[in-house]
Amino acid sequence: MMISLEGFEPVAVSPHKQDPAWKHCQLFIKDQPNGVKAELKKCIYCGKVFQGGGINRLKSHLAGRKGNGPTCDQTPPDVRLSMLQSLDHGIAAFRHRKSQIVANPHHSPSELDNSFAENGECKLMVGPDSNSLVNQEEDVGISGNGVGLGGNLTNVPLEVDNSYRSNAAMHRSAGVPKLNFSVNQEEDAGMSVDRRVRWRGGTSSADTGSGSVDGVTKLSNVSAPIPIAVGSAFSEDTQGRSTGFPNSYWLENEEEVGLSNTNVSARKRVRGESAVEAANAGTVDNNYEVKEVGNQQIHMAIGRFLYEIQAPLDVVKNSVYFQPMIDAIASGGKRTIAPSYDDLRGWILKNAVGEVKSDIHQHMETWARTGCSLLVNQWSSEKGKTLLNFAVQCPEGTIYLKSVDASYFIFSPDALFEFLKEVVEEVGVVHVLQVITNTEEQFAVAGKRLMDTFPTLYWSPCAATSIDLILEDFGKVEWINSVIEQARSVTRFIYKHVVILNMMRRYTFGNDIVRLGVTRFATNFTTLKQMADLKFNLQSMVTSKEWMSCPYSKTPEGSAVLDILSNHSFWSSCILVTHLTNPLLRVLRIVGSQKRAAMGYVFAGIYRAKETIKRELVKREEYMVYWDIIDYRWKKLWHLPLHAAGFYLNPKFFYSVKGDLHNEIISRMFDCIERLVPDIKVQDEVIKEINLYKNAVGDLGRNLAVRARDNLLPAEWWSTYGSSCPNLARLAIRILSQTCSMVQGQENQIPFEQLHKTRNSLECQRLSDLVFVQYNLKLKQKVHKHKEQEDVGPISFDRNSIVEDWVTETEMPLEDNENPDWMSLDPPSGNTRLLELSVDEAEGLGSGFDDDEIFIELKVVKGEC
Secondary structure: OEEEOOOOEEEOOOOOOOOHHHHHEEEEEEEOOOOOEEEEEEEOOOOEEEEOOHHHHHHHHHHOOOOOOOOOOOOOHHHHHHHHHHHHHHHHHHHHHHHHHHHOOOOOHHHHHHHHHOOOOEEEEEOOOOOOOEOOOEEEEOOOOOOOOOOEEEEEOOOOOHHHHHHHHHHHHOOOOOEEEEEOOOOOOOOOHHHHHHOOOOOOHHHHOOOOEOOEEEOOOOOOOOOOEOOEOOOEOOOOOEOOOOOOHHHHOHHHHOOOOOOHHHHHHHOOOOHHHHHHHHHHHOOHHHHHHHHHHHHHHHHHHHHHOOOOOOHHHHOOOHHHHHHHHHHHHHHOOOOOHHHHOOHHHHHHHHHHHHHHHHHHHHHHHHOEEEEEEEEEOOOOOEEEEEEEEEOOEEEEEEEEEOOOOOOOHHHHHHHHHHHHHHHOOOOEEEEEEOOOHHHHHHHHHHHHHOOOOEEEEOHHHHHHHHHHHHHHOHHHHHHHHHHHHHHHHHOOOHHHHHHHHHHOOOOOOOOOOOOHHHHHHHHHHHHHHOHHHHHHHHOOHHHHOOHHHHOHHHHHHHHHHOOHHHHHHHHHHHHHHHHHHHHHHHHOOOOOOOOOOHHHHHHHHHHHHHHHHOOHHHHHHHHHHHHHHHHHHHOOHHHHHHHHHOHHHHOOOOOOOOHHHHHHHHHHHHHHOOOHHHHHHHHHHHHHHHOOOHHHHOHHHHHHHHHOOHHHHHHHHHHHOHHHHHHHHHHHOOOOOOOOOOHHHOOHHHHHHOOOHHHHHHHHHHHHHHHHHHHHHHHHOOOOOOOOOOOOHHHHHHHHHHHOOOOOOOOOOOOOOHHHOOOOOOOHHHOOOOOOHHHHHOOOOOOHHHHHHHHHHHHHO
């Protein structure tokens, strides 16, 4: 049965609902003709929708605990752990109450049953007849990004054990009353759907009427139904099975009833051991409260330390070394002794230097095969010094070499050239394919001199910097700037008031509307995209009764926000801006990726950006405005043969072109051959092997190789299937292994400036080693992190410089009736899966490159350079 969402409206979860699972679902409500509100709960991670069953059913879904319906395979690990702990906490609390009742002989079975009901709202109904096992228990699935309300939901029927029906029929013939299971849709529905459906019937306290009130026996929220007999609350038969259950297989199957993650006492109980002993064991082994208090004390100790040393708080989520440190301390137990000051600047630092150098040697062993890029990053310290950091990048990662105080020669091309030349020679001229610097003119002059001195390498400006400048210029276009300012007025108002910010996060299901980008200018367009994705959520908020009743909505600022979010022209312009800039943001993420070298993708990315702008605006006089911006900022990169050669050698793109490649790409491929292959004989062999590549001869044409064009990284593809053209494959691997931009690190957190002002030679060497370790550990963790950039709240002071235009008021705040209280602020959930597709950025580049106008413009720009 297809269930339509027509009539259902998204609503904010009531603050009275305290169960943690409510933060991980969307709630939909519909008024029914009978006056009862129908409710749907949707998992924000996988899109599964639940109708009825209580919040415990969703909690089991998030926790991955089987036995209570389908489980979610996309729940983040921290959320899954939290849900498991919440479920176990409920079980432990129930067992504690149960043990108290068992220990008191004055309690009647009826009182015992009622105590069970305190933990859940599931009722076992004994009635004359029933045609259904479960009332309104349906699983439905929904596709899409979860934001819109249109479309249908696909019904997924419950799995009902066929043996239940046969057993039920047998019991009816034997005069056993029929059982009807109904669920009260409260927050903590006790017995799971799966357990109710799998209860195969049999004798229980309900059959005899003991422990019942008005024909209703209430059951608790337990891992499996516990039969209750008169005279003994937890009696077992001589076969070790629970009385009244003719078939006890499902009790022994822990995974079936969700006991695989519970404690020993739960497993002992269902296997027939003493209930009192099991309850006592549960009291000792499941002292959840004690564990929580212990964790809080540990967390407070960590917090005090980080606050006192003024450490950036995002280290706890961004550093891959934080949790291993906690684990190492915990493994040492009470005998763990903190290192001393002398230890940290002595033998520990010495060992750390040795570990880093060992990693560097492993990187250097790959340079002969893959080549490397020398990265020269310029930045200014808080005291105004200009420093240059030198690093080397290869597929194994990036390593920091050294830092130079360039305050006195930064504007001298001759001095820059000498320093660049010296570092290239240190790394090895035969290994360096390119030197990447900033885009300033003095670096361009020094870079060209470097190419004249070393004819086997290229100088290249940083691609990420160039794209950021393009985005800056886009933001200066009048109509785009107007859209950005309107959007900023909305976000400033929302992030100014706790009440409004909490309301917004409820309507957006925990998502912030300010989305951090890599830079300030990227943040402008990532935020516009975020707002466009959450358009209907924001419109629902400003038209809700909650908004209307809020005093801030009646202020001039609040009225302006309502006007903007209700304005069709604003949303149309916002969506158009995101269409124009999304391809550029994609290129920015590609060139900054730590997962794949960007050289094989950046040319296609810029091509797609220009193609998208042309398709959106259609008229030449309109799209040429933005093409000119791109060409002006990218002109130093257009003429760089490495980008075109990377496109040519990427099999994903090369074989997707219909007909011949454009002459400009082929010409630049030949430029790379002449420059990067100094041996003339080898050059001739490479040209011959290009024909094998064109015709996919030998292993290049195998079905395996054809399928791998889209699956393997291009350098890996050549390494695997390029044996028939070894010289071309060797060149391809070296080109496709290169990056296109510099690493943007957090240099302000490393004492570079102190390094350059220390006069004592011994202490200077020690500090140099410390900086060497610190920077290389930061670079190393960029490779190991699962996510390239962790989500950080937009009003977090750790990223304030990037988002201040979106959350900071243009004037100093005046005295307000509201006393801002950050403690009452609901944290963002970071559930960006609602808004993004989990598709690799490079996959969106597609195939087909046949727009001659783009290549003609490319030739014109090359001529101007």
